Amino acid sequence: MNAKLKRIVAVWAIPSIVGVVLAVTGKTYLPESIASQERRQESVVPPVYFDSVAVTFPSGSSTFPPGDGADIANANCVMCHSTGMVLRQPPLTMTEWRTEIEKMRGSFGAPITADQVDALARYLSTIDGRKSDAVPSGVSNEAS
Ligand code: HEC
Numbered sequence: 001m002n003a004k005l006k007r008i009v010a011v012w013a014i015p016s017i018v019g020v021v022l023a024v025t026g027k028t029y030l031p032e033s034i035a036s037q038e039r040r041q042e043s044v045v046p047p048v049y050f051d052s053v054a055v056t057f058p059s060g061s062s063t064f065p066p067g068d069g070a071d072i073a074n075a076n077c078v079m080c081h082s083t084g085m086v087l088r089q090p091p092l093t094m095t096e097w098r099t100e101i102e103k104m105r106g107s108f109g110a111p112i113t114a115d116q117v118d119a120l121a122r123y124l125s126t127i128d129g130r131k132s133d134a135v136p137s138g139v140s141n142e143a144s
Pocket of ligand 1: 073076077078079080081085086089100101103104108109110111112120
């Protein structure tokens with residue numbers, strides 16, 4: 001081998017080997033081209049059609065109905081869930097409401113202070129009596 005040929009081999013040997021390795025393994029290890037992905041997916045995925053639908057959510061009030069203690073509820077109970085979460089419960093006694101409020105304080109971290117619990121429980125037990133016509137909570141939580 002003359003010197004010039006040796007130089008050519010020295011320069012091209014490694015790129016050639018890399019090229020051969022890539023050509024053989026590339027299909028497995030290199031990312032698939034987008035065109036190829038599309039071709040593959042067209043053969044397996046059935047066509048998807050989109051259609052518009054109309055969804056109407058029930059309206060609700062963002063504040064509690066007026067009453068003694070409503071301000072406590074408005075200040076402490078609507079930062080995590082709607083008033084409806086509270087108002088659409090089965091009727092509870094004051095003691096049961098107290099337990100519920102304590103659950104909100106203890107388990108979920110409602111910021112209501114201990115000395116407000118009784119007043120709020122009284123308020124909720126007053127407004128939350130389900131009537132025979134099954135209007136949720138006995139008060140209308142719907143926007144009028
Ligand atoms: C820090 C967030 C947070 C605050 C503030 C909060 N709640 Fe809740 N409340 C929750 C979560 C979370 C649930 C759902 C619990 C579940 O799915 O078990 C819930 C559920 C409820 C329920 C449904 C019954 C139940 O026990 O799951 C009532 C009633 C209720 N809350 C009342 C209140 C009242 C009254 C207040 C105000 C004193 C209040 N919440 C404040 C987080 C909160």
